[in-house]
Amino acid sequence: MQPMWSAPGVSGPLDATVRVPGSKSITNRAYVLAALADGPTVVAEPLDSRDTRLMLGALSALGAAHETVEGGVALRPLAREGTDPVSVALGNAGTVARFTPALAALGRAPVRFDGDEAIRRRPIAPLLRALTELGADIDDDGRGAPPFTVRGHGGLPGGKVELDSSASSQFLSALLLAAPSFDAGLTLRLVGDAPPSEPHIAMTMDLLRRFGAGVERDGREFHVRPAALSCPAYTVEPDLSTAAPFVAAAAVAGGTVRIAGWPENSTQPGDWLRELVTDLGQRAELDGSGLSVTGTGRFPGARLDLHEVGELTPVVAAMLCFADGPSVISGVAHLRGHETDRLAALVTELSGLGGQVEETADGLAITPAPLHGGVFHTYDDHRLVMAAAVLALRVPGVQVENPETVGKTFPGFVDAWTAMLGR
Numbered sequence: 228m229q230p231m232w233s234a235p236g237v238s239g240p241l242d243a244t245v246r247v248p249g250s251k252s253i254t255n256r257a258y259v260l261a262a263l264a265d266g267p268t269v270v271a272e273p274l275d276s277r278d279t280r281l282m283l284g285a286l287s288a289l290g291a292a293h294e295t296v297e298g299g300v301a302l303r304p305l306a307r308e309g310t311d312p313v314s315v316a317l318g319n320a321g322t323v324a325r326f327t328p329a330l331a332a333l334g335r336a337p338v339r340f341d342g343d344e345a346i347r348r349r350p351i352a353p354l355l356r357a358l359t360e361l362g363a364d365i366d367d368d369g370r371g372a373p374p375f376t377v378r379g380h381g382g383l384p385g386g387k388v389e390l391d392s393s394a395s396s397q398f399l400s401a402l403l404l405a406a407p408s409f410d411a412g413l414t415l416r417l418v419g420d421a422p423p424s425e426p427h428i429a430m431t432m433d434l435l436r437r438f439g440a441g442v443e444r445d446g447r448e449f450h451v452r453p454a455a456l457s458c459p460a461y462t463v464e465p466d467l468s469t470a471a472p473f474v475a476a477a478a479v480a481g482g483t484v485r486i487a488g489w490p491e492n493s494t495q496p497g498d499w500l501r502e503l504v505t506d507l508g509q510r511a512e513l514d515g516s517g518l519s520v521t522g523t524g525r526f527p528g529a530r531l532d533l534h535e536v537g538e539l540t541p542v543v544a545a546m547l548c549f550a551d552g553p554s555v556i557s558g559v560a561h562l563r564g565h566e567t568d569r570l571a572a573l574v575t576e577l578s579g580l581g582g583q584v585e586e587t588a589d590g591l592a593i594t595p596a597p598l599h600g601g602v603f604h605t606y607d608d609h610r611l612v613m614a615a616a617v618l619a620l621r622v623p624g625v626q627v628e629n630p631e632t633v634g635k636t637f638p639g640f641v642d643a644w645t646a647m648l649g650r
């Protein structure tokens with residue numbers, strides 16, 4: 228039997244200050260750029276979780292050494308000369324699966340990529356195709372999915388390419404991050420439907436610039452010049468998507484939750500949560516020490532297009548189960564290719580607790596209904612653990628299956644959640 232967590236309910240208005248760990252997306256971008264830099268980089272306040280350990284493991288296999296130092300991780304640039312075959316373990320980390328194959332093409336070894344069963348089902352074919360067009364030598368037996376092998380030949384010509392990044396913004400981020408190391412840089416034109424997760428694309432461009440790269444965007448066209456990268460010290464922001472369940476808790480349970488260190492400006496999609504809770508009639512105040520959310524426990528239903536902030540969907544859907552009226556979430560068809568099929572998982576698990584939730588072509592329709600306790604299955608998806616915790620605030624008897632899977636991005640989640648509730 229899988230381990231279970233009896234997620235705690237709330238006994239009165241909240242009054243808590245929470246510290247969430249560093250951003251997964253920023254940490255793994257900083258690690259990749261550090262590996263591509265000309266000199267050493269210290270990444271301060273990084274996330275230490277399954278996904279970031281997988282990234283460090285991948286970079287080590289590719290020849291970029293790292294060591295833990297006071298307050299962070301020090302990385303050295305990729306040594307690109309090794310020719311012995313190596314393996315990269317992807318787990319179920321989208322950032323590792325999408326960001327590291329281009330780095331393998333810059334080296335000289337055959338590199339085999341594989342991971343959890345789930346990562347074999349997640350989309351990556353358009354990225355592998357684009358890398359091949361840019362000069363990479365990739366053997367995937369025609370599967371367009373892991374396991375695949377990238378045979379490095381000491382560099383990538385780069386140049387012009389078209390990319391369909393509608394299934395995941397990470398395809399685009401992957402090419403942009405590696406592009407300063409391509410001989411001719413990169414001129415990329417997006418084709419097909421618009422990529423999801425625009426803030427993550429802005430985040431990629433922001434980090435590239437912090438490492439000294441020249442990157443420009445004109446609508447669907449991106450241009451990256453070949454450049455030597457350098458950023459001796461980079462500090463990671465707290466993860467605002469990890470903060471989502473704590474923000475939602477203030478709205479659902481009432482009272483005040485303060486998230487320490489919430490940045491005044493951020494490219495993270497989670498920064499949109501301030502707007503969401505304000506639109507739903509709660510109070511969100513940002514100052515130099517962080518974000519303070521004061522909730523009422525009551526809010527209206529909402530129609531939300533979450534295309535740009537898809538990773539927030541599980542927590543937002545859980546929160547909307549307590550709204551005063553029906554809600555519709557749209558723009559998130561691509562969540563069927565996330566850690567699990569998140570739309571199917573949310574419909575099954577929310578319905579299992581009595582919720583009235585239907586899957587639409589590109590999202591969910593949620594009609595508030597009385598909920599009851601029961602087992603909430605989590606499909607090895609960290610954000611489903613977080614969603615279940617939000618539900619349990621007002622639904623006694625919610626048993627969360629395999630809570631440890633939250634360690635993909637926040638190994639200390641259960642303790643931090645319990646502390647927020649004063650238990």
Ligand SMILES: O=C(O)C1=C[C@@H](OP(=O)(O)O)[C@@H](O)[C@H](O)C1
Nearest residue numbers: 252395396397423424427537538
């Ligand atoms: O680049 C990134 O760090 C991420 C981009 C998004 O991926 P998709 O565009 O595939 O949704 C997001 O959902 C994921 O959690 C992290």
Ligand SMILES: C=C(OP(=O)(O)O)C(=O)O
Nearest residue numbers: 319320321322538565566
């Ligand atoms: C989609 C997510 O992760 P990944 O980086 O594996 O794509 C997520 O964290 O919600």
